[in-house]
Amino acid sequence: xxxxxxxxxxxxxxxxxxxxxxxxxxxxxxQRVFPVLSVNYDYVQMPFEVSLWILLASLLKLxxxxxxxxxxxxxxxxxxxxxxxxxxxxxxxxxxxxxxLDSQLFFLCLLPPIILDAGYFLPLRPxxxxxxxxxxxxxxxxxxxTFFTGALLYACRPAALELLPCLLFGSIVSAVDPxxxxxxxxxxxxxxxxxxxxxxxxxLNDAVTVVLYHLFEExxxxxxxxxxxVFLGVVxxxxxxxxxxxxxxVYGVLAAFTSRFTSHTRVIEPLFVFLYSYMxxxxxxxxxxxxxxxxxACGVIMRPYVEANISHKSYTTIKYFLKMWxxxxxxxxxxxxxxxxxxxxxxxxxxxxxxTIVLCLLSRVLGVVGLTFIINKYxxxxxxxxxxxxxxxxxxxxxxxxxxxxxxxSDDFPMKDMFLTAIITVIFFTVFVQGMTIRPxxxxxxxxxxxESKCSINEEIHTQFLEHLLAGIEGVCGHYGxxxxxxxLNRFNKRYIKRCLIxxxxxxxxxxxxxxxxxxxxxxxxxxxxxxxxxxxxxxTAAAPRLESGExxxxxxxxFSERSAGEVNARRKPSVKFSxxxxxxxxxxxxxxxxxxxxxxxxx
Amino acid sequence: MGSRASSLxxxxxxxxxxRETGFSHSQxxxxxxxxxxxxxxxNGALSREDFQRIPELAINPLGDRIINAFFPEGEDQVNFxxxxxxxxxxxxxxxxxxxxxxTSGEPLNSRANKLLFAFRLYDLDRDDKISRDELLQVLRMMxxxxxxxxxxxxxxxxxxxxxxxxxxxxxxxxEFTKVLEKVDVEQKMSIRxxx
Numbered sequence: 119x120x121x122x123x124x125x126x127x128x129x130x131x132x133x134x135x136x137x138x139x140x141x142x143x144x145x146x147x148x149q150r151v152f153p154v155l156s157v158n159y160d161y162v163q164m165p166f167e168v169s170l171w172i173l174l175a176s177l178l179k180l181x182x183x184x185x186x187x188x189x190x191x192x193x194x195x196x197x198x199x200x201x202x203x204x205x206x207x208x209x210x211x212x213x214x215x216x217x218x219l220d221s222q223l224f225f226l227c228l229l230p231p232i233i234l235d236a237g238y239f240l241p242l243r244p245x246x247x248x249x250x251x252x253x254x255x256x257x258x259x260x261x262x263x264t265f266f267t268g269a270l271l272y273a274c275r276p277a278a279l280e281l282l283p284c285l286l287f288g289s290i291v292s293a294v295d296p297x298x299x300x301x302x303x304x305x306x307x308x309x310x311x312x313x314x315x316x317x318x319x320x321x322l323n324d325a326v327t328v329v330l331y332h333l334f335e336e337x338x339x340x341x342x343x344x345x346x347x348v349f350l351g352v353v354x355x356x357x358x359x360x361x362x363x364x365x366x367x368v369y370g371v372l373a374a375f376t377s378r379f380t381s382h383t384r385v386i387e388p389l390f391v392f393l394y395s396y397m398x399x400x401x402x403x404x405x406x407x408x409x410x411x412x413x414x415a416c417g418v419i420m421r422p423y424v425e426a427n428i429s430h431k432s433y434t435t436i437k438y439f440l441k442m443w444x445x446x447x448x449x450x451x452x453x454x455x456x457x458x459x460x461x462x463x464x465x466x467x468x469x470x471x472x473x474t475i476v477l478c479l480l481s482r483v484l485g486v487v488g489l490t491f492i493i494n495k496y497x498x499x500x501x502x503x504x505x506x507x508x509x510x511x512x513x514x515x516x517x518x519x520x521x522x523x524x525x526x527x528s529d530d531f532p533m534k535d536m537f538l539t540a541i542i543t544v545i546f547f548t549v550f551v552q553g554m555t556i557r558p559x560x561x562x563x564x565x566x567x568x569x570e571s572k573c574s575i576n577e578e579i580h581t582q583f584l585e586h587l588l589a590g591i592e593g594v595c596g597h598y599g600x601x602x603x604x605x606x607l608n609r610f611n612k613r614y615i616k617r618c619l620i621x622x623x624x625x626x627x628x629x630x631x632x633x634x635x636x637x638x639x640x641x642x643x644x645x646x647x648x649x650x651x652x653x654x655x656x657x658x659t660a661a662a663p664r665l666e667s668g669e670x671x672x673x674x675x676x677x678f679s680e681r682s683a684g685e686v687n688a689r690r691k692p693s694v695k696f697s698x699x700x701x702x703x704x705x706x707x708x709x710x711x712x713x714x715x716x717x718x719x720x721x722x
Numbered sequence: 723m724g725s726r727a728s729s730l731x732x733x734x735x736x737x738x739x740x741r742e743t744g745f746s747h748s749q750x751x752x753x754x755x756x757x758x759x760x761x762x763x764x765n766g767a768l769s770r771e772d773f774q775r776i777p778e779l780a781i782n783p784l785g786d787r788i789i790n791a792f793f794p795e796g797e798d799q800v801n802f803x804x805x806x807x808x809x810x811x812x813x814x815x816x817x818x819x820x821x822x823x824x825t826s827g828e829p830l831n832s833r834a835n836k837l838l839f840a841f842r843l844y845d846l847d848r849d850d851k852i853s854r855d856e857l858l859q860v861l862r863m864m865x866x867x868x869x870x871x872x873x874x875x876x877x878x879x880x881x882x883x884x885x886x887x888x889x890x891x892x893x894x895x896x897e898f899t900k901v902l903e904k905v906d907v908e909q910k911m912s913i914r915x916x917x
Contacts, residue, residue, distance in 0.1 A: 247909065498814040499909045569904050575877065576885050576901040582864060583784070584840065584910050590788040591812055592913060593778025596756045599914060602778070609781075628865045634877050 174205075175449040193553045195301040195452050199546070202456015209457070216461035219454040221521040225409075228451050229518070230399050231443035232297055233410050234392075236321065237417030238440060244314045246604075251493050251501075252315060255509070256322035259485045263292030264330055266481040267474075274473055279533065282338045287537055289330035290523050291478060291544055295516030296320040296410075297448055298545075302514060302553045309566040312505055316512040324410035324518075325359035331522055332406060338530055362408035366415025369398035371619070373416070374423035378621035387432035388439060391424060423619040426632065430639065451517045458520070459542050465535035474540045475547055478515070486510040504563050511556055514548040515541075573640070578633050731802070739803060743810035744829055749915045753809065757802050767799035768792070783863045787843050811839045814912040834899070836911040841898050851892035854878055 159166075178201055182189050188197070209216040245252070268288030272281045299320045303313055333351045337343050373394035380387045395416050402412035425433060486509050494500045501509075523541045526534050560567075589605035592598070616626075624632075731754050739750055760772050770789055779785040792800050792808050800808075810830040828835065844852045844860055857878045865874065885893045885901045893901075 496914075498912050498914060499906070574884060574901065575881050577905055579861070579864075579881060580840070580902055581905060581910065583843075583860065584907075586782055586784045586864065587788060587840065587843065588812070588911065588913065590779050590782040590784060591809070593776050593782070594760075594773070594788070594792075595753065595809065595913065595915070596759075597913060597915070601913070605778075605782075626868050628869065630861070630865055630877070631869055631873065634880070637880075 171450065171453075172446055175446060175453055178453070179445070179449055191554070193302050193305055193549075193557075195298065195448075196550050196553055198449055198452035199456040199459075199549065202453040202458075203460055204456075205453065206457035206460030210460055216457050217454075218461045219451075219458045219517065219521065219524070221525045224451070224454075224517065224521045225403070226400075228447045229297075230396060230409075230413060231440065231447045232300070233321070233399075233413045234395050234417055235440040235444035236296065236300065236317070237414035238391075238395075238421055238436075240414065240418055241310065241314065242418065244310050245318055247600075248311065248314060248318070251497065252318035252322060254489055254493055255315065255319040255486070257326055259319065259489055260292055260294075260323040260326040260330075262485045262488075263478075263481045264288040266484070267292055267477045270477055271473065274469075282334055282343075283531060283533065286331070286334035286338060286526075286531075287474075287540075289327060289334060290519050290537070291474065291515060291541055292481065293323050293327040293515070293519060294320040294513045295518050296324075297451055297518070298514035298516030298549055298553075299512060301448060301452070302549070302556060303512060306557050306560050307568045308508065308560060309568050311499075312508050312512075312565070313568070315505075316509055321410060321414055325355065325362060325408040327518075327522070328406070328408050329355045329358050335526070335530075358406070358408050359411060361405065362402050362411035363415040365402045365405075365407060366398045366412035366417075367419050369394045369401070369412070370416040370419030373420040374427075374619040377420075377424045377427040378619060380428065381621065384429050384432060387428045388435045391420070391436050392439070394420070423616070426616075426620045426624045426627075455517055455520060455542075455545065459546075462538055462542075463535045464539045465533075466539055467536050470536060471540045471543050475544055478544055478548075482513045483510045486513075504565055507563070508556075508560070508565055511552055511559070514552060515545050516549070517545075520545060573633075573637050575634060575637060578630065582630060735802075739806050742803075742830075743806050744813060744831065745806065745810065745915070750806070753806065753915075754802060757805055767801045768805065769799055783866075784843070784860075787846075787860075787863075791839070791843055811836055812911060812913045813915065815908045831912075833907055836907055837899055837902065838895065840911065841895050844893075851890070851894055852898070853892050854882060857881060857893070 175198075178198065179194075182194055182197055206216040264285065265288065268281070268285035271288065272279065272284040294316070296317065299316055303316065329351065333354065337347065373390055376390050376394070377387065380390070395413055398412045398416040399409045402409040428436075486506050490501050490506050490509075519541050520538070523534070523537050526537070528534050531537070585601060585604065588601040592602045731751070736747060736750050739745065740747065745753070757768070760776070761768055762772060762775070763769070770793070773779060773789040773792065774785075779788060782788065792805065794800070794804060807830065813831040815831055815833065841852070842848070844856055846856055846859075858874060861874050861878055882891060882893060885897045887897055887900070888894070
């Protein structure tokens with residue numbers, strides 16, 4: 119007892135020693151009372167404020183979903199901007215200066231998670247099938263928008279602007295923003311084709327925007343433009359786009375290769391995915407290449423190999439972390455957009471703003487209609503008028519435009535404030551007006567909605583069957599088309615690449631079998647979560663140890679299928695129809711597991 | 723028969739094929755030159771060996787079945803009309819076709835006919851049902867040799883279970899169509915024949 123007391127006193131003395139010394143350093147002579155409680159806010163200010171913002175954003179998300187009537191009418195992005203305005207107003211009223219959306223913070227911290235999430239879960243089949251259309255909208259559409267807006271703005275001369283600033287403004291304001299598109303389109307559930315067209319365009323136009331922005335900025339700085347410069351601009355576009363893809367590809371291959379050896383350290387597997395992707399983005403940004411395209415390329419390339427190598431738990435971790443980060447990022451972006459509106463210096467110019475909005479809408483509509491007219495000659499499934507309307511109407515502008523404008527230097531561009539105000543107005547217009555009205559318009563025009571489809575082994579088998587069939591028929595016709603090259607790529611992938619990048623026996627596994635295994639695994643997990651009838655407990659306990667080790671349910675699925683074959687023979691008891699009609703999964707993040715991974719769901 | 727004159731394409735033939743299949747004039751002539759280049763025996767008809775010489779079919783897992791699809795029941799030769807009739811299934815569906823009056827009633831490249839063509843590739847014995855064995859054969863061709871029979875069997879069982887609605891352990895054509903209703907067959911089963 120005394121020993122313990124002595125030890126405690128000793129400890130206290132040791133603690134007090136340095137504390138008292140610390141105190142005494144500032145006041146060697148004064149005899150102050152020992153402060154039991156002291157406040158030192160500066161020490162934690164930065165992380166504290168960041169956490170507070172993120173907490174606020176997350177609480178807002180919770181709040182919206184508790185008000186069902188509101189969230190059915192108004193898209194979340196609008197509500198978040200309004201909240202941002204309120205918060206900004208509050209800060210202003212308190213007398214402090216509200217923070218502005220710092221471009222560096224935006225481009226380096228807030229944007230990458232959203233793009234990685236989009237790229238990693240990009241539905242590859244519809245994307246490649248419509249690649250030509252998407253590319254032409256992204257490249258030609260953005261170019262058209264830029265020059266049309268810039269030229270007409272110069273012709274109207276609202277504030278005695280020169281040509282180059284007009285063109286620069288045109289390039290900033292004409293790019294369709296992936297964040298805004300994702301936020302709005304996700305809630306309206308239109309069919310896959312339109313979703314991938316608008317979304318793909320918003321992702322791929324980054325290369326064009328980056329090139330045009332830097333080009334016009336340089337020209338404005340230099341003062342003179344020669345034909346050689348224009349030619350270099352075109353070359354620059356190819357370098358930026360292809361370079362970005364190359365950088366992303368290299369990092370993607372590295373990530374896939376690394377994941378081959380992670381079987382003994384499963385815990386850090388997700389970290390590799392995130393780090394390699396982020397490094398791809400940063401490396402591309404070092405050379406002013408398109409970071410977005412690097413990120414997309416990295417995600418797309420590494421996904422099939424990484425998923426074959428990592429454990430199921432890591433896969434779930436990656437999925438949830440990506441969804442979480444991108445969700446928080448998106449919320450923060452919109453809130454900050456609202457706050458920055460209150461904060462930023464504004465220079466309101468009625469003519470400029472109205473002309474900008476009108477020109478944006480006009481150029482978008484003309485661009486989409488014109489391009490579709492040309493593209494439809496080469497498409498097998500033509501785009502109808504309704505599709506064109508949705509594509510045109512879905513061209514939302516967002517925070518990227520704002521950040522790019524914010525990056526302009528005030529010396530070269532004295533009208534920067536006017537630009538910022540106009541861009542904010544355009545963003546508000548597109549997000550509020552177009553974002554809110556697109557849902558009733560989609561219902562009014564009876565646009566095809568996304569069909570809720572469960573994973574179907576039939577669809578997978580028959581789709582692969584058709585791919586082989588079409589590749590064969592193309593061979594018969596002597597026609598080297600889409601199917602031929604896809605078949606060649608698949609074969610090359612199977613023979614050489616999979617051997618290098620996928621470890622163990624998984625490298626020989628055909629796609630069909632891995633799809634089937636994944637399906638069985640999902641069903642098994644659903645069973646475990648929904649506590650179905652007692653005579654399946656043996657099935658569950660047999661499968662459970664295999665799930666624990668995170669390995670593929672090879673013999674587990676065989677076990678299930680034995681049962682299912684038994685059921686089939688015994689004239690199916692309806693109570694044990696687990697493979698066809700599983701019990702309804704609980705609402706909540708768990709049921710994200712069962713959903714088709716190809717779909718990009720964010721919140722439920 | 724066998725003379726050079728009969729292997730050349732006549733205008734009446736082109737017109738008939740156009741009416742039957744819906745291909746345009748230039749497409750027919752282009753495909754005829756392809757037919758001619760495949761026809762090594764120069765007798766106006768293709769045999770199975772001619773098809774097997776095509777490299778893409780040799781490495782295709784479904785190569786044999788595709789070749790068989792060109793040949794009508796029990797025959798060993800396919801002439802140009804038959805060749806075009808099979809290829810007509812893969813023409814893209816056009817909206818204005820719904821108004822045209824084709825001789826055969828429903829055009830060969832309609833969604834139903836495309837699906838029927840694919841169905842017949844599974845259903846070798848032509849009993850209008852895909853049995854478990856027929857499904858297993860196709861799966862084995864697509865998947866290769868590394869997978870065990872049991873695992874393939876479980877995949878086949880699962881597939882039939884998912885599709886089968888009338889409980890006969892086989893997939894009929896209507897069940898096949900239903901399962902593929904969400905798949906964009908018009909796009910997946912079409913080839914862009916250059917004009």
